[in-house]
C-alpha cells in the first residue's frame with residue numbers, strides 16, 4: 697500500500713516520525729534525496745529507473761512548501777538525473793556524486809551546454825583510458841555494460857547472471873582503474889565507478905547547506921557512497937538509510953516505496 701497525504705500506508709518507526717515532526721516545524725528545511733535505490737527502485741535497465749509514483753507525488757507536494765528546499769544528490773550525470781527524475785521546479789540538482797551542480801531550480805527544463813563538466817587535458821586523457829579499459833573488460837562478460845559518465849565510467853554487472861562472475865569483473869575493473877593516474881574509485885550496488893574528478897556527496901551536502909542556510913537537513917540514501925552524506929549530518933539533522941546494510945544514518949526505512957511516508961510526514965508537519 698502506497699503512502700498517502702493523510703498518513704495511511706507504510707508506518708515509520710516512532711523515533712523517525714518524531715525526528716521528522718521536530719524538523720518539519722523549523723523555518724528552513726533542506727531535504728536531500730539520493731535517486732537510485734531511494735526515490736526510484738533499483739532496476740536492471742538503468743535507463744528505465746523512475747521515481748516510485750507515490751514518491752514523485754510527495755516530492756511535488758514537499759517542493760511546493762514555503763521554507764523547504766529539495767535537492768537530488770545523485771551519482772547520476774546531471775542530464776540523466778534531470779531526464780529520469782523529472783524534478784518539479786525549484787528542486788536543486790547535484791549529479792556525478794557532487795562533481796556537477798545545478799542550483800537554478802529550473803526543474804526538468806533543459807539546460808544549456810554551459811553546464812558541461814570541464815575537465816583538464818590530463819583528466820580527459822584519464823577518462824578516455826578508463827572508458828577504453830572498461831569497455832574491453834565488459835566485452836568479456838555477457839550482461840556487463842559500461843556507463844559513460846562526464847567524470848568517468850561505471851562498470852555495471854546487475855545483468856550478469858552469475859553473481860560471482862560479476863564480482864570478479866568488478867574486481868578486475870577496480871584493479872584496472874587503479875592503474876590509471878588520477879582516478880578515484882567508488883563502489884556501489886552492482887557497479888564500480890571510476891572518476892577523474894574528486895567529489896563526494898558529503899561535500900555536496902555541505903555546499904548546499906552553505907547555499908541554503910537551513911535550520912536542519914534531511915538526507916535519504918541507500919548506497920555506500922551515501923554514507924559520506926550521512927557523515928556530515930549533525931544534531932537536529934535527519935539521516936534516513938533506505939534498505940539494509942551498515943550505516944551512519946540515525947534512521948532506516950525498508951525500501952524506496954516507504955520514502956513517501958517520510959516526505960508526507962514533513963508536509964503534514966509544516967501544515968500545522
Ligand SMILES: O=P(O)(O)OC[C@H]1O[C@H](O[C@H]2O[C@H](CO)[C@@H](O)[C@H](O)[C@H]2O)[C@H](O)[C@@H](O)[C@@H]1O
Pocket residue numbers: 730731732733737738739740741742743745769770771772773843850852853854884885886887889919
Ligand atoms: O546516487 P544514486 O542516485 O543512487 O546513483 C548511483 C548510481 O545509480 C545507477 O546505478 C544503480 O541503479 C541502476 C538502476 O536501478 C542499477 O541498474 C545499478 O545496478 C545501480 O548501481 C547509475 O547507473 C549510476 O550512474 C549511479 O552512479
